[in-house]
Amino acid sequence: MSTSHRGRTVLDDPLRNKGTAFSRAEREALGLAGLLPSAVETIEAQAGRAYAQYRAQPDDLLKHVYLSALQDRNEVLFFRVLGDHLREMLPIVYDPTVAEAIKAYSHEYRRPRGVYLSIGDVAGIEDAFRNFGLGADDVDLVVASDAEEILGIGDWGVGGGAGIAVGKLAVYTAAAGIDPGRVVPVALDVGTDNASLLNDPFYVGERHARVRGARYDEFIDAFVSAISRLFPEAMLHWEDFGPSNARRILRRYADALPTFNDDMQGTGAIVLAAVLGACQVAQTPLREQRIVVFGAGTAGVGVADQLRDAMVRDGLDQEEAVRRIWAVDKQGLLIDDMPDLRDFQALYARPSAEVSGWDRGAAGIGLGEVVKRVKPTMLLGTSTAHGAFTEEIVRSMAAGVDRPVIFPISNPTDRIEAMPADLLRWTDGRALVATGIPVDPIVHDGVTHDIAQANNALLYPGLGLGAIVARARRISDGMLRAAAEAVGGMVDVSAPGAPLLPQVENLRAVSATVAVAVAGQAAEEGLARAEPGNLVQRVQDAMWQPAYPPVSG
Ligand SMILES: NC(=O)C1=CN([C@@H]2O[C@H](COP(=O)(O)OP(=O)(O)OC[C@H]3O[C@@H](n4cnc5c(N)ncnc54)[C@H](O)[C@@H]3O)[C@@H](O)[C@H]2O)C=CC1
Numbered sequence: 001m002s003t004s005h006r007g008r009t010v011l012d013d014p015l016r017n018k019g020t021a022f023s024r025a026e027r028e029a030l031g032l033a034g035l036l037p038s039a040v041e042t043i044e045a046q047a048g049r050a051y052a053q054y055r056a057q058p059d060d061l062l063k064h065v066y067l068s069a070l071q072d073r074n075e076v077l078f079f080r081v082l083g084d085h086l087r088e089m090l091p092i093v094y095d096p097t098v099a100e101a102i103k104a105y106s107h108e109y110r111r112p113r114g115v116y117l118s119i120g121d122v123a124g125i126e127d128a129f130r131n132f133g134l135g136a137d138d139v140d141l142v143v144a145s146d147a148e149e150i151l152g153i154g155d156w157g158v159g160g161g162a163g164i165a166v167g168k169l170a171v172y173t174a175a176a177g178i179d180p181g182r183v184v185p186v187a188l189d190v191g192t193d194n195a196s197l198l199n200d201p202f203y204v205g206e207r208h209a210r211v212r213g214a215r216y217d218e219f220i221d222a223f224v225s226a227i228s229r230l231f232p233e234a235m236l237h238w239e240d241f242g243p244s245n246a247r248r249i250l251r252r253y254a255d256a257l258p259t260f261n262d263d264m265q266g267t268g269a270i271v272l273a274a275v276l277g278a279c280q281v282a283q284t285p286l287r288e289q290r291i292v293v294f295g296a297g298t299a300g301v302g303v304a305d306q307l308r309d310a311m312v313r314d315g316l317d318q319e320e321a322v323r324r325i326w327a328v329d330k331q332g333l334l335i336d337d338m339p340d341l342r343d344f345q346a347l348y349a350r351p352s353a354e355v356s357g358w359d360r361g362a363a364g365i366g367l368g369e370v371v372k373r374v375k376p377t378m379l380l381g382t383s384t385a386h387g388a389f390t391e392e393i394v395r396s397m398a399a400g401v402d403r404p405v406i407f408p409i410s411n412p413t414d415r416i417e418a419m420p421a422d423l424l425r426w427t428d429g430r431a432l433v434a435t436g437i438p439v440d441p442i443v444h445d446g447v448t449h450d451i452a453q454a455n456n457a458l459l460y461p462g463l464g465l466g467a468i469v470a471r472a473r474r475i476s477d478g479m480l481r482a483a484a485e486a487v488g489g490m491v492d493v494s495a496p497g498a499p500l501l502p503q504v505e506n507l508r509a510v511s512a513t514v515a516v517a518v519a520g521q522a523a524e525e526g527l528a529r530a531e532p533g534n535l536v537q538r539v540q541d542a543m544w545q546p547a548y549p550p551v552s553g
């Protein structure tokens, strides 16, 4: 690596800064003599100190703040420490603590990271990217969020967009070795409907209600055009958009550039991987499952779509597959004569005649009644409704099936539909559980249950790496399927209590395996612009490592 910078500006560049690890020769060449204490340290020594400082932070939010500051000083060291303590630190950098950091963004704000685009300045979009300083061939990946539906915590304005894009990108690098110097986090600031932000004197975003309609669409359009023009090779990842925009935006741009929506497609694919594992344990093929999706929003319907397509591959026709899925939302079981169905929910609405004799409360046909009538084998939670999988509902489900598959995957912790220890207790250890948040192993009746983390973080880094290695023109359904099957193929679910997905410690191997499968699929579908060659080697070679390169002047 070389730099034309000298002196303090070298130390201020987190992608080049090595701090006390600059050698004497580098210090001489880069004008650093006298700007650092005399010891020349190894990265191991620096990482040991950083870890001790991290451990000394009194709570998770301050641990997050500490790691953000480390990333702002020295990216290699940040990723080294994160990689060395992945299981411990992923929940701090990412889900669930990232939710706390997002809520506190304007109060903890110290320095910017990435690109902030405001709906009030559409004309300035290209300039903003130019000011960021990367050229046409310098960007592999852009992660963008308008923060309308951050995890399960709702609208968090500019801090939500910036915080989630940065958090997702940290996982991309830690998990799949995406080069942190070749990515751009983007906060799309269209205002916020969050009154606590609008009335917070520290709030650093656009201080007006969320803009919707034609102006919003023009803003998104200008953003996508700028990306396509300025960074023609880059992949675009959409994160945490609201349900009225997520699918619409994806549809609009899916054929124009390599792009995907993580909440719909990444989540759908990781849940499919876990479901395939659960089918093996339960010894019941997917096409015979009865699946209730609780929370039919962006993620819930994304999951339903992936499961439907997998059932079709498993031998059902489209109609039969759809009929094996029951979707429940705020208004209860979705029924085709409901006036307030969203367009993307309509496919899963049951014919009203089918449910005419079912019990209805003020909020429609509730989850309890659905479980009683449907006798589901799988219950998937993407509702943000904490505690919605009650003991009564879970016991009722477990009475009808030997191995109830129950995935409360809403994030963060205070949105989860049920805690895994309760699910195991209420089902006498029979439940096959996966959650969105990380959960410690649970001992029930002498068996240790490793709870799979069905979080898109296990999938999207490898998907992105595979697409980047292939220089994919598009992200196809086939590439998502290949990713899901690759993750599913990496676990042995045969032992009692075994997790349904690979463990977080294996994230690098998982991501590399996913990337090979995705890049191979892209090539097979004629979507790869790069020659396939030896994909295993190409994926390994493409993975950035947190080690200091020599820096010359
Ligand atoms: N584990 C993972 O990888 C992922 C988990 N999620 C989680 O899924 C949840 C939903 O996220 P999105 O789909 O993006 O949000 P969304 O807002 O698009 O969907 C939530 C849906 O749940 C419904 N809902 C809310 N309260 C309900 C209740 N009491 N009963 C029934 N339905 C109810 C809403 O009407 C909406 O349709 C969040 O907690 C999010 O963190 C989302 C993406 C990935």
Ligand SMILES: CC(=O)C(=O)O
Binding pocket: 095, 150, 151, 152, 240, 262, 263, 410, 411, 436, 455, 456, 457
């Ligand atoms: C994990 C994730 O993408 C979400 O909860 O929104």
Ligand SMILES: [Mg+2]
Binding pocket: 151, 239, 240, 262, 263
């Ligand atoms: Mg998300």
